[in-house]
Amino acid sequence: MARLVSVEHGLDPVKEHLSNQGYQVVDPDEWVRPVEAVIYRGVPLAASERRGVAENTALVNAAGLTPEEVAMQLENKLG
Template identity: 45%
Template sequence: MFKVTVETGLDDIKAHLSTCGYEVIDMEKCVRPVQAVVFSGLPLSKPLTQRVNSDVTFLVNATNLTKEQVVERLQEPFC
């Protein structure tokens, strides 16, 4: 299953990703490797590199994107 960590506060995106079959992990609780990170583009309380494993392969800045567009961006590298 494709594992994605999502920044706290992007609840509509988290819910949509879950319904699309992604394993969604809240960024505040992420302690294992994931294939992608979805973030808001706003300053984080801690640097992103401290929040996720260094094996992250894809970053998605969700600023000004719909939840559907976030899914499209996650699918791009595999098309």
């Protein structure tokens, strides 16, 4: 089964790259089961935005990173 990750709206190149790498990508407001990682940009997620995010979910700030760099950070965090 593909790894499920949530990618913030507006990060379309990241979504496309991760999909091409075999990830199942969902929008933050669409997941129905826990995701393994949340990709966002800017400030860390506020508590209200962490609904359904497990304590061990990887968080990757995509601000200033290329889609390839985001994928590398994601791989490092997920192992």
